[in-house]
Amino acid sequence: NAGVMQNPRHLVRRRGQEARLRCSPMKGHSHVYWYRQLPEEGLKFMVYLQKENIIDESGMPKERFSAEFPKEGPSILRIQQVVRGDSAAYFCASSLQGPQGKWNGYTFGSGTRLTVV
Amino acid sequence: GQQVMQIPQYQHVQEGEDFTTYCNSSTTLSNIQWYKQRPGGHPVFLIQLVKSGEVKKQKRLTFQFGEAKKNSSLHITATQTTDVGTYFCAGYSDSGAGSYQLTFGKGTKLSVIP
Numbered sequence: 478n479a480g481v482m483q484n485p486r487h488l489v490r491r492r493g494q495e496a497r498l499r500c501s502p503m504k505g506h507s508h509v510y511w512y513r514q515l516p517e518e519g520l521k522f523m524v525y526l527q528k529e530n531i532i533d534e535s536g537m538p539k540e541r542f543s544a545e546f547p548k549e550g551p552s553i554l555r556i557q558q559v560v561r562g563d564s565a566a567y568f569c570a571s572s573l574q575g576p577q578g579k580w581n582g583y584t585f586g587s588g589t590r591l592t593v594v
Numbered sequence: 595g596q597q598v599m600q601i602p603q604y605q606h607v608q609e610g611e612d613f614t615t616y617c618n619s620s621t622t623l624s625n626i627q628w629y630k631q632r633p634g635g636h637p638v639f640l641i642q643l644v645k646s647g648e649v650k651k652q653k654r655l656t657f658q659f660g661e662a663k664k665n666s667s668l669h670i671t672a673t674q675t676t677d678v679g680t681y682f683c684a685g686y687s688d689s690g691a692g693s694y695q696l697t698f699g700k701g702t703k704l705s706v707i708p
Binding site for chain 2: 522
């Protein structure tokens with residue numbers, strides 16, 4: 478299966494702990510996007526990355542949240558000192574070309590459901 | 595910033611009835627995409643529209659892009675229970691702040707009564 482792989486599928490963290498969400502893009506895709514979805518809500522853009530570069534992080538909270546997409550390995554979304562309001566589904570998507578190229582749509586992973594207790 | 599609004603938020607139809615969801619952007623779009631998310635699932639890409647006034651069909655689904663490239667619609671003919679899910683439009687504008695963002699509407703949740 479060469480789709481977008483996200484893990485873990487479900488993650489439970491206590492308040493104050495760290496959450497690490499992983500995303501391996503589709504084979505051949507070098508553009509990765511992270512979105513957050515609250516229940517009954519749409520998807521909110523968080524960050525757009527290419528290998529070793531953050532292209533647009535305007536949707537990401539300035540504190541506690543960080544993202545990376547290293548040369549080797551998956552993209553990581555890291556949330557430090559989690560709070561109850563961080564509970565949401567976090568989706569990663571990848572695309573063959575970036576937003577300013579010709580688009581064929583995003584391929585989404587199955588998401589990570591984060592619950593903060 | 596760019597906003598994409600979608601109506602209605604919920605729609606309940608009897609199986610066999612038609613369904614339409616509408617999408618409006620606060621800015622002119624370079625393209626618009628449609629996604630379907632089944633309950634508990636992830637968004638799945640359906641189609642992309644690029645040209646002003648473009649109409650595309652996929653079996654019982656018809657997608658339109660407005661002449662001004664600020665609105666779009668998805669129409670499903672003779673709904674089936676397999677159509678259940680939330681339909682999202684997502685727009686991209688290649689100018690201004692957030693120009694790398696694909697902005698999603700809040701979606702229309704479709705329920706089909708057998």
